[in-house]
Amino acid sequence: AQTVTQSQPEMSVQEAETVTLSCTYDTSENNYYLFWYKQPPSRQMILVIRQEAYKQQNATENRFSVNFQKAAKSFSLKISDSQLGDTAMYFCAFTSDSGAGSYQLTFGKGTKLSVIP
């Protein structure tokens, strides 16, 4: 079974600074997909960024970028120019074919990020 580990339960960053959230995963699959989701106090789960394992290029979405290290099974999220609205729980997630072409997301336990004014 795949597992996703986020080793930082809580982090804080000053507004306008850069912060990196860590995620590692365990899988024997070669083809898979990785995600970062954001859950603000409103509790809505929002997709932040997505990475395909067969693409070596790291994904970027505006201020959000990832550092994907396939051999190390590491998938960290970098948030640049942190804003107060970035305060949220961040979840790392993994998916691959669980059989018969069916995929489900496996989530880490999350990192609570606080952006300090």
Next chain:
Amino acid sequence: DSGVTQTPKHLITATGQRVTLRCSPRSGDLSVYWYQQSLDQGLQFLIQYYNGEERAKGNILERFSAQQFPDLHSELNLSSLELGDSALYFCASSPNTQAIYGYTFGSGTRLTVV
């Protein structure tokens, strides 16, 4: 608005009771997924339906059941409720069984068992 609708938003009930949580997927999505989010366990996958048929099962208790109807909405039934069932229950949807672009989540149902 994500397009995935969950009702009710909040539910308070007593131990031993039964409740039904409802989910309407985003327009055009055929797969529905249910997750339980608790403080100590994070987001746990419960069950997946695709076009009316059960597709995959996760850590779903025998006291819990689900179904997806012909109009593609889904219901999660929780029975013989215990205090430990208190959690946030999320529904999510995707266009097909291959959630390679992730899910679209609803806003969740907060269940409190007293």
